[in-house]
Amino acid sequence: MELNEKTTTAILEWYDEKWNLPGLLRKKIPLTPETSLTTGRYPWARETGDEIMKDYFNRFSVDDTGFDFLRYWPPETGMWPNCLRPRALRVEIKDPEPLTLSMLIESAKAGRWLY
DSSP states (O other): OOOHHHHHHHHHHHHHHHHHOSSSOOOOOOOOOBBBBBSSSSOOOOHHHHHHHHHHHHTTTTTTTTTOOHHHHHHOTTSSOOSSSSSGGGGOOOOOOOBHHHHHHHHHHHOOOOO
């Protein structure tokens, strides 16, 4: 098995064993390199997303210099809608960009965040 295949397998296995656990009412989600952590049917909450990405950068020795967490998990309005906030405290509502396992795989191969 060459290095690229080993990296792909290692990341898919890491994610499947540590983060793709079955819930009380659901089975494990089928994984592909196009599985997204931030969009689709099963997006992760910001707090869990932070844990996943910290674990990923440490475990696979990926330089996180170019990684923008808010691009993939933008701020949420929370309990108070923007109409009840002062202008200075309003949150811009943005859809998250997809963060896929293939992005994690390619960045691990390069040793730095590519996206």
